[in-house]
Amino acid sequence: MAERLNVRRDGNWIYDIVVESSYERLGEEIPALDTGKRKICIVTDSNVAPLYLEEVKEQVSKCCKKVETFIFPAGEKNKNLDTVRTLYEFLIQKHFDRKDVLVALGGGVVGDLCGFAGATYLRGIRFIQVPTTLLSQVDSSIGGKTGVDFDSYKNMVGAFHMPSLVYASTSSLLTLSAEQFASGMGEIVKHGLIKNRDYYQWICEHADAIRERDLKVCEQLILVSCQIKRDVVEKDPTEQGERALLNFGHTLGHAIEKLMNFKLAHGQCVALGCLAAAHISAKRGMITDAEVDQMRKAFATFDLPVSTSGYGLDPKEVIQATKNDKKMEAGAIKFVLLRQVGEAYIDRTVTEAEMEEALEWLAGGTNER
Numbered sequence: 001m002a003e004r005l006n007v008r009r010d011g012n013w014i015y016d017i018v019v020e021s022s023y024e025r026l027g028e029e030i031p032a033l034d035t036g037k038r039k040i041c042i043v044t045d046s047n048v049a050p051l052y053l054e055e056v057k058e059q060v061s062k063c064c065k066k067v068e069t070f071i072f073p074a075g076e077k078n079k080n081l082d083t084v085r086t087l088y089e090f091l092i093q094k095h096f097d098r099k100d101v102l103v104a105l106g107g108g109v110v111g112d113l114c115g116f117a118g119a120t121y122l123r124g125i126r127f128i129q130v131p132t133t134l135l136s137q138v139d140s141s142i143g144g145k146t147g148v149d150f151d152s153y154k155n156m157v158g159a160f161h162m163p164s165l166v167y168a169s170t171s172s173l174l175t176l177s178a179e180q181f182a183s184g185m186g187e188i189v190k191h192g193l194i195k196n197r198d199y200y201q202w203i204c205e206h207a208d209a210i211r212e213r214d215l216k217v218c219e220q221l222i223l224v225s226c227q228i229k230r231d232v233v234e235k236d237p238t239e240q241g242e243r244a245l246l247n248f249g250h251t252l253g254h255a256i257e258k259l260m261n262f263k264l265a266h267g268q269c270v271a272l273g274c275l276a277a278a279h280i281s282a283k284r285g286m287i288t289d290a291e292v293d294q295m296r297k298a299f300a301t302f303d304l305p306v307s308t309s310g311y312g313l314d315p316k317e318v319i320q321a322t323k324n325d326k327k328m329e330a331g332a333i334k335f336v337l338l339r340q341v342g343e344a345y346i347d348r349t350v351t352e353a354e355m356e357e358a359l360e361w362l363a364g365g366t367n368e369r
């Protein structure tokens with residue numbers, strides 16, 4: 001039975017998030033977009049193509065005139081304008097017009113890049129998200145943030161462009177590496193910490209089933225996380241205010257991701273950034289040290305890093321890197337802190353000294369289990 005969530009805003013845009021256990025029903029969901037006479041280009045990466053391209057292509061073929069496929073080398077390093085350019089060239093060569101459709105089959109890298117091409121090619125064509133990583137199923141496929149990195153700066157060039165449909169199959173979680181599964185847990189724990197303490201506790205209580213990738217429990221994770229993110233982006237799709245709460249852990253997380261030269265997965269850096277932000281929240285007396293310690297244990301349970309010890313990161317360089325991210329507004333850094341576990345707020349008063357102290361604290365621990 002498909003689980004379905006609706007995303008809408010003032011009648012301006014609306015799409016469904018469908019969570020299934022296989023790709024078998026994808027061909028039944030797409031026709032609602034009136035694609036019968038259209039061409040569809042499936043955009044995917046070199047790791048996902050051998051796993052899922054054939055079955056997804058079979059489904060997509062049922063609901064359009066012609067299917068093309070564009071495969072690019074996997075990895076964050078390829079989430080850039082060079083890859084977008086080769087995709088534009090491909091679409092031009094195949095005569096894609098404004099009514100044709102793109103399908104992003106893959107993780108957040110494919111989704112962000114394909115969505116950005118969808119936002120800009122011919123000033124915008126429709127795209128469908130078929131997320132295949134835990135991270136993309138709970139986070140990146142929803143909300144319409146699309147974009148690419150520029151000179152290693154995360155997501156520096158992009159556009160808000162909503163997908164026409166999100167179709168996630170939990171079956172794809174079984175082929176993910178341990179590291180990539182853990183990375184998704186980084187964003188999931190973030191969702192609990194910023195918006196829903198009960199969810200955070202539920203995640204901790206179901207740690208064994210989650211680690212074993214019990215797909216029923218994973219489905220619950222996907223649905224609750226999607227609901228949390230949906231509720232935020234419906235109210236503030238272009239991040240004028242509340243949406244920035246989803247950036248909890250990303251101010252320092254993005255800087256660490258860049259300085260580690262993308263050797264760590266996105267969700268791993270988010271986990272480190274969340275801990276540093278939680279530490280600052282505790283120093284300011286809003287949450288307790290015991291709660292931070294509990295968070296450290298929670299991230300570690302999901303095999304996420306909880307210390308930067310041995311990473312060779314210089315706190316001053318990390319702080320410098322935050323200044324070139326999108327978190328700067330009118331010269332002040334936009335930071336997300338916890339008022340309490342399950343409630344975040346945007347703070348513009350975090351000082352460099354606080355960040356430096358938090359980064360030193362983060363380097364002091366260990367990743368030994």
Ligand SMILES: NC(=O)c1ccc[n+]([C@@H]2O[C@H](COP(=O)([O-])OP(=O)(O)OC[C@H]3O[C@@H](n4cnc5c(N)ncnc54)[C@H](O)[C@@H]3O)[C@@H](O)[C@H]2O)c1
Nearest residue numbers: 047074107108109132133135136139140145172175176266
């Ligand atoms: N747009 C947003 O709102 C948003 C939100 C969160 C993260 N992001 C972005 O998403 C990206 C991270 O996404 P990600 O974690 O999905 O990484 P990813 O897309 O790089 O995928 C991780 C790795 O897993 C492989 N893979 C994908 N699906 C697989 C499967 N089912 N089985 C086996 N291997 C598979 C990929 O080829 C890749 O090597 C980052 O660029 C981040 O900035 C965007």
Ligand SMILES: O=C(O)C(=O)C[C@@H](O)[C@H](O)[C@H](O)COP(=O)(O)O
Nearest residue numbers: 139143145154155243246247250326
């Ligand atoms: O959707 C959002 O908004 C988020 O902030 C979700 C984040 O997990 C995601 O990594 C996002 O891409 C970060 O946004 P950015 O604007 O800082 O690049």
Ligand SMILES: [Zn+2]
Nearest residue numbers: 187250266270
């Ligand atoms: Zn993120």
